Amino acid sequence: MSRRTVARLGVAVAALTAFDVIGFLSGAEHHGGIWNSVPLGDLALGVLGAGVLVWFSKRILKRLLSRPESYYDGTRQP
Amino acid sequence: MSALFLHPAFWLFIGIVVVFANRRRMPGMPVGVIVALGALLALLRGVEGTLETTVAGFRLVWFHADRLSLLFALVFAIVALLGFLYGSHRMRAGETAAALLYAGSAIATVLAGDWITFFVFWEAMALSSLALIWQGGTAGARRAGMRYLLVHATGGALLFAGIALHLAGGGETSLGALASDSPPFWLILGAVAINAAIPPLHVWLTDAYPEASTSGSVFLSAFTTKTAVYALLRLFPGTEILVPLGAAMALYGVVFAVIENDIRRLLGYHIVSQVGYMVAAVGIGTPLALNGAASHAFSHILYKALLFMGAGAAIEATGLRRLSDLGGISRQMRFAVAMYAVGALSISGAPLFNGFISKSMIVSAAGEEHLLWTELLLVLAAVGTFLSVGLKLPWFAFFGERRGVAVRPLPTNLLAAMGIGGALCLLYGLFPHLLYSRLPYLATYAPYTLDHVVSTAQLLLATGLVFYLARKTLAPSPGLALDTDWLYRIPLARAVSATTGALAGVGPVVSTLRGEAVTRLDSAARRLAAPGAPPRRRESFAFRASIGWTVLFAAVAVVITWLVVWLRNPG
Amino acid sequence: MRELLPGLLVALPLVGAALVPLVAALFRRTTRVAALTLHAAIFAAALGLFWSAAAAGPIRYAVGGWPGPWGIELWFDGLSTLIALLVAGMACFASFAQTFGPDRDRTAPASTPLREGLLRGALLLLVGGLLGIVATRDVFNLFVFLEISSLAAYTLVASGGGRSTVAAFRYLLAGTAAGSLYLFGVGFLYALTGTLNMDDLAARLPSVEADAALTVAVVLIAVGLSIKAALFPLHGWLPDTYVYTPTPAAGFIAAVMAKVSAYALLRLLGEVLAGTTAGAVVLEIMIWLGVAGVVAGGVLAVAQRAVTRMLAWSSISAMGMILIGVGMGSALAITGALFHMAAHALAKGCLFFGAGGIRALEDGDGVDRWAGLGSRAPWTLAALTVAALSMIGIPPTAGFFSKYYLLSASIAAGGPAGIAAFAAIILSSLLATVYFLRVLEAAWFRTPGDAPEADSERRPPGPVLPRPLAVPVVGLAVLVLLTGIFARPFERHVLPDWESGTARISAEAP
């Protein structure tokens, strides 16, 4: 990882933390989800959720369902 | 009769006549824009009341305006206007007519006041959207259209059966919420579920929409699924099964969008996902949730049309439709990319954009009802939406590495349509009351609270972080992903040809049993072993049998019938 | 005039059948005019009877002044005048289409004026036979008319030469077997009751109800007529016959032949024999076979690649639907059945005239041959589209209303048979959507260049069909729409007669 990348990531993490603090301070129990009232909950949900999605789709689903584009060619269509 | 002119669909249908009268001079003639404007003005003028006639002994309520139907009619008229403006440099007479009929039927469906009228325009919508798909003009469009037809004919048949049962059972002729757990309830729900693209009945959408022309897919993205959402709101508010279905659907679309390579199919999966929000909201059934469904449909139509316009702009400019072929074209089409970004931020529910004001309403409604899992799934779907529509698609299509793709300049009308669409997305995002003042149910909602904004921003930023880290993994690759259409493209097609063989007569059956059963089992086994291999094409039977069979059947029929009579009544 | 019309209706075509070939031999040029005039006159007579029966109630006509039960009676009520009107009207279109000439197979003899006259005579004979079946009140007379119409039909089918002769022969075998079964059944009935008059029969049947021979009679008659009505699985003759018959005759035969037999079934089983135990069982079986036919016909139509063959299988599906209505026997179901006869006859006639003409001119019957026809002949194709939409059952075409009645009748009937019928009719709509839109897609959305062997430069632009076929196609499409729009008045016209008819018979039965 280059220094620039590290710097960028650092800025992002700092911004996110700042947001989280604001969110936490603004009394975030608005619609019942735990992730709203726990510090770093939204962030964790975002990172975990997106991560799981990428992992599940790209690693599991793609392996199961991927076919060449010519897969249906030559089958009898309605 | 004067009320007829106030029916917005009437304007669009008039447009069909005009188009056909001028079909030789058609190119460049924006009839659609003018009549859509007429329809929009008719709606904005504030029509109300009902318009009904008696045709062939049926009382038909062509027009029954309330806040719910007017909201949908309004956004349909807006998107029709945008669509015609977007495509007016290229749309031929046939395509314009199909789009006019499609938009007009969609408007007429949501304004219909009785079951028969509703059914008629529902079917007209199916047929005209099919025509629009076929206007894509490629062999792929033709075959996808046939599959689309197969699904929607099933839906239409279910709806017809449901309505016939409902009316025969002494049900109300005017549209209204159905008594739950009756056969008509389930039949009509099935029909609406097909049009709402609820998995596993959703593949017609992702299968057919990418095959239409670029302007065609803008229209397609707007009407069919949202008319179904309207029908759900009208007929099935508070049906609990819809909550898990909707939440699952929201996530289903997202998951498939992550691995999709075709840009318009990716956006199609996001229609499935976004409609999932609305379906779940209808299932929740509180006034806030129903308002959320209606307003999200409104917002969704605008930003999804904008997204399809953006995808279409890339296709128009390059002639390419796959992420793996595109890349590095943003410099030559900055305005279109910017407008696409507006749409992408809207669909992701970023504050200041119109997705935010409606999506958060649904999520909040789920929260208020303490549906924790639903809320979690919807939030996850929002994350995934930003991941693929907001980041993956633009990154690999517009930015990313340059592949030396030739880019043609885009026509002005196309850019103007995108500009208006983007402006509308921002307008409703900045001034939510413009939309909220039109909502049908009694519930108030304030989207711009600090915690909402901050929470959404954190989710989006965290998603951006993950995308940055996983962008190599997310890189698109050629190929297709199996979806539930496999079920009717392979096993059902086989079953049909086997049935036809069996019906053709005893001779073919015998030969099938003797010879082909073995080879068929064999090839099935080989396919399981090597899933990539294309299935083998089978010849069709000739369906001819000796006339002796008819005589023999007659003799058998005589004997059997006689036996049946004798058994029923011996002596 | 009211007194003469019934006799005229049956006598005109039969006399004309003899006269027209004579005219052809003697005067040559006037054949066409003479035949068309005759058909118009027959149609006028049918129309007169239709109004007369609608205005002043059913008409009974004793042939030769001998009243029933000794003489032969003709009987015109809402049902029979409707079918008569349908037959006479379709015959006008067919006669118009006959100008197109029958010859497609290269081995068929060249058309001469005399040959044309003979074929026009055969059509008139066919019409006379069918009108006789519709009108007669005598079961043996019905057999005679059945055979007259069949003979004329075999001739018309075979007039294409080559393949059509094989189809005609196979049709002849099945048709004669059907006639023999029917006649055998009539013999049993006569042995039991000593009468051939339908009203008389209905009155005497209860006294022989216990006799086992009655069952045999009912079963034989039902199976015999079911072959003619192409009830699945007795439909074997139908596909080849419809496909290989020359276009002008195919438009007529496909439209009305089987339906008139279904009408005879309705008269005999639904009205005269309905009171017997055997009759009730047969009607119930007929519903189930109808359901099977609706599904099988639809599925096999989807499997076809040639357009006319697809239409033929779709006819089997439609006949199943009509016989479901006959089998249910409620007033609503009968309305549905009759309405479907009318709707299907108009639409199928239109489609066969159109598809046959296109097959002859495009030199092939595949769906690909229809590519690009929409832009070459928009009006003809629009008419065919209307007919196809009616076959699918899209409002406001006639086909929608007939299916609507049949569905309502199925719901009202209830029970497993009702549910099966309901599902089958819905499924058939679905299948029809698939197989008709496949053709329409080719016609409207493809260019001829998409066809496998692109020979577009050989095909001239402009209208696809010659006038003798285009006029019936467009005219029938208009009628399909009108019948749909005026569906409700129609219902009010037919139903009371049926209800009073069955009520009368059950009242006469002691």
Added chain:
Amino acid sequence: MTTYAFAAALFTLGIAGMALLPNLLRKLLAMNVMQVAVIVFFVSLAFKDGATVPILGQGGAPQAAEFMNPLPHTLMLTAIVVSVSTTGLALGLLVRIRSRFETLNERRLLDKLR
């Protein structure tokens, strides 16, 4: 009763022939057997031992019991006419089929029609 059984047997024979024989001419002959069976049935229906034709003789009042029912017989005249014309037409068709396809075997004909 014997005649009825005979008619039924003949009818069954005809049906069996039509169903099973491969050659179209044989099918036609079987069809004729079937038609004759019906005619036999009708004729035997009206037959009475010792009765005579219903023509008024010179002497005495007519006794219904002495006459046979004439109606079935006259009906059969019509039926025979129908049968003959059908057969005639069928034979004509067979000539055409034979000269065009050079076979009367139905299976082979159907193969040639494809």
